[in-house]
Amino acid sequence: MSEQIELVITRTFDAPRELVFEAWTERERLKHWWGPKGFTMQVSKLELRPGGVFHYSIRSPDGHEMWGRFVYLEIVAPEKIVFINSFSDEEGNITRAPFSSTWPLEISNTLTFSEMDGKTKLTLQGGPINATEEERETYEAGLESIRRGFDGTLDQLADYLKRA
Structure with missing residues (x-):
């Protein structure tokens, strides 16, 4: 068994913690x-x-549509959210990623929100769970792409928070 592969992303937003959590x-x-x-x-x-x-x-x-789902494990407002993320079908059943037959079915994620002087530090930690060795290797090979994707999504969050 290989060691756990984990993505860690930290971003500071110029917004109060409660708003970022919301x-x-x-x-x-x-x-x-x-x-x-x-x-x-x-x-x-x-x-x-x-x-x-x-x-x-x-x-x-x-017009290409993809479905996903989180299953929440822990919610401590406004400090922490733990969830399992998966690709899904329209009914919410777990499916394979549309781009890879060896992408892990389940990714565990922990978000922590800490406030410092009216700003919010968000830390996202995530990695595959219940995954085969091949799925873990696919995830590890995709880490840079995942990071770029989250960077873009978190840029959109930063833009939204400026307007909220």
């Missing part, structure tokens, strides 16, 4: 920034509680 947990806020730049997002379900599901779709400018 941007991650409220339907009307999430739809303004979650997903790749240029994509539109629809929330199918948002049950913010341990065991609850955030089920969503994102649509590319050319």
